Amino acid sequence: GEDVEQSLFLSVREGDSSVINCTYTDSSSTYLYWYKQEPGAGLQLLTYIFSNMDMKQDQRLTVLLNKKDKHLSLRIADTQTGDSAIYFCAERYSSASKIIFGSGTRLSIRP
Amino acid sequence: EAGVVQSPRYKIIEKKQPVAFWCNPISGHNTLYWYLQNLGQGPELLIRYENEEAVDDSQLPKDRFSAERLKGVDSTLKIQPAELGDSAVYLCAVVAGEETQYFGPGTRLLVL
Numbered sequence: 270g271e272d273v274e275q276s277l278f279l280s281v282r283e284g285d286s287s288v289i290n291c292t293y294t295d296s297s298s299t300y301l302y303w304y305k306q307e308p309g310a311g312l313q314l315l316t317y318i319f320s321n322m323d324m325k326q327d328q329r330l331t332v333l334l335n336k337k338d339k340h341l342s343l344r345i346a347d348t349q350t351g352d353s354a355i356y357f358c359a360e361r362y363s364s365a366s367k368i369i370f371g372s373g374t375r376l377s378i379r380p
Numbered sequence: 381e382a383g384v385v386q387s388p389r390y391k392i393i394e395k396k397q398p399v400a401f402w403c404n405p406i407s408g409h410n411t412l413y414w415y416l417q418n419l420g421q422g423p424e425l426l427i428r429y430e431n432e433e434a435v436d437d438s439q440l441p442k443d444r445f446s447a448e449r450l451k452g453v454d455s456t457l458k459i460q461p462a463e464l465g466d467s468a469v470y471l472c473a474v475v476a477g478e479e480t481q482y483f484g485p486g487t488r489l490l491v492l
Contacts, residue, residue, distance in 0.1 A: 312423065
């Protein structure tokens with residue numbers, strides 16, 4: 270069935286790298302997304318990767334896609350306090366314009 | 381969030397009362413979504429519009445929820461009557477660019 274799994278929490282020290290992991294089920298997914306949600310706000314699109322790519326880098330963000338294992342990760346370099354938020358992984362099914370979201374990973378930054 | 385306005389931002393009602401949410405995206409977005417987000421969860425699709433047509437409403441509880449998108453721009457989502465379990469954040473999103481969704485800030489509903 271349709272499912273996107275993420276770990277619930279991640280705590281990192283300020284200045285270190287954060288790696289948020291996600292697994293998904295649909296091998297025919299076309300796009301995979303990472304969204305950021307701060308308290309009281311909607312979801313902000315951070316980055317996305319097309320399924321025929323292995324990696325995408327955008328400033329401090331690096332997305333890695335392992336299609337064989339259906340594993341997606343988001344690496345945030347030099348994590349700052351402003352990166353504290355909930356990060357959602359999402360996949361878009363090729364059969365329909367439907368996007369399935371994970372439950373989110375809460376990233377907390379310690380000094 | 382740029383380009384998608386939702387109102388009200390917060391709403392508190394008693395159970396069995398009706399409630400309505402509005403989504404006002406800037407024009408030019410053919411595809412519009414309503415999502416429900418429970419605490420600690422990701423968004424779950426309620427309904428998807430292509431212009432004025434609801435093309436996927438399979439997850440919409442039709443006994444109490446209704447939605448419309450007149451003229452293919454603004455949209456409303458209504459619950460009548462509201463139940464305690466409807467307390468959640470209701471998010472509106474539109475598609476732009478390479479099949480990417482842009483979300484509004486949401487309406488936080490509390491049913492007492």
